[in-house]
Amino acid sequence: MAPFRPALDLLDTIPGINQAVAEVIIAETGGDMARFTTAKHLASWAGVCPGHQESAGRTKNTKVRPGNPYLKGALGLAAFGAVRTNNTYLQARYKRLTARRGPLRALVAVEHSIITAIWHMLTDNVPYHELGGTYFAQRDPERATRRAITALNQLGYTVTLNPIEGAA
Structure with a gap:
């Protein structure tokens, strides 16, 4: 070899x-x-x-x-x-x-x-x-956000999104 x-x-x-x-x-x-x-x-x-x-x-x-x-x-x-x-x-x-x-x-x-x-x-x-x-989450962050919200809703939680100051 x-x-x-x-x-x-x-x-x-x-x-x-x-x-x-x-x-x-x-x-x-x-x-x-x-x-x-x-x-x-x-x-x-x-x-x-x-x-x-x-x-x-x-x-x-x-x-x-x-x-x-x-x-x-x-x-x-x-x-x-x-x-x-x-x-x-x-x-x-x-x-x-x-x-x-x-x-x-x-x-x-x-x-x-x-x-x-x-x-x-x-x-x-x-x-x-x-x-x-984290490639897929970085490629489409909106999809990752929707997926996380849906998972939390199925567990019985209500989700409110507040953007973090200084992040972008």
């Missing part, structure tokens, strides 16, 4: 990916992302993109595509580790999706996010850029 040391070091910056998982990813993909024209091609080959079954204009929820079983297993381990790492984008994504889709589908979505990040990192030779656990 000595020739792939720079790629292994890049992959080690992703939450949830340790040395063993990084080695499996490099071994299965070859370390060269030139064979995959886009991140979507890599996700499809790995088998972590959603299946698409459509009949008579209706789209059905289906299983993920068949893909490389070794890479899919390594991504599953990485996703399990990533969702248990506090205050990360991947954990925030998992929590948001778990509420709507369930834990297994949310885990596959995190695997898809990880493999997309891997493609971009190895193609552009850049380390992982962590967006943080």
Whole structure:
């Protein structure tokens, strides 16, 4: 694995990916992302993109595509580790999706996010850029405010919003 040391070091910056998982990813993909024209091609080959079954204009929820079983297993381990790492984008994504889709589908979505990040990192030779656990709240603060108010209303509280002096 000595020739792939720079790629292994890049992959080690992703939450949830340790040395063993990084080695499996490099071994299965070859370390060269030139064979995959886009991140979507890599996700499809790995088998972590959603299946698409459509009949008579209706789209059905289906299983993920068949893909490389070794890479899919390594991504599953990485996703399990990533969702248990506090205050990360991947954990925030998992929590948001778990509420709507369930834990297994949310885990596959995190695997898809990880493999997309891997493609971009190895193609552009850049380390992982962590967006943080508050990314979604910062992206749309009004939605986060509405969500918090709704949660408090469901618990039986009345909410009055007063802006903090000097905050903005």
